[in-house]
Amino acid sequence: MRAGIMRAMSTLFVSDLHLDPARPDITRLFVDFVAREARGADALYILGDLFESWVGDDDPSEAGALVAASLRALADTGVPVWFMHGNRDFLLGAGYAARAGIQLLADPAVIELYGRRVLLTHGDLLCTDDVEYQAIRVQTRNPAWQAQMLAQPLQARLAFAAQARAASQARQGEMKSAGTMETITDVAPATADAFFDEHGVDTMIHGHTHRPAIHDLPDGRRRIVLGDWYAQGSVLRAYPDGRFELSNLTP
């Protein structure tokens, strides 16, 4: 820890930054967070959707280059940086991870956090009421599909990503007008229960739904939902004494 900073040690969790050239202030907010607060952390976990879109490690976005340099500088100070794929940046590969000094985590993953077993997941796996999305997820996470996609020229992949985003927005528009958006795109409680049971944990941390909250559930279980970085930042701090603190960062 740098001299003069009286912050308690903590482990930091973020997700759903959706970094995009259209919101350079948010990229700057994240780079500042990495350069300052994260320097004093025990570890930084990025639980998916770091980027709004990622078409392969030759992705030409300026945000990609800035974030790689920023995370690499953090990792070089000895702070471990872990990355789990989201539904926007699932094509982020070993090449970019090496450049950024980050370690890839499978989804879901169980970690040991100050003596407690904690389940980490991006969160889309929990949204099982969205049957149509789950089918798309199975297709796009298939290694053969990904290899075929990555073999396309960059321009074709960028065009595909733009088309996929337009289709996703159209679907969300349909769900909004049908009044099903709120329920279908949220976590299915029975699926969350099954995740707690299957992994033998009482604490779960995820993002994806953009509904930040610390849910205290029956049986002493806790489901923590990270917030998005659309208009502000959102960070979860976990402390060695077992406390969790979820708060916003102002640009």
Ligand SMILES: [Mn+2]
């Ligand atoms: Mn997501």
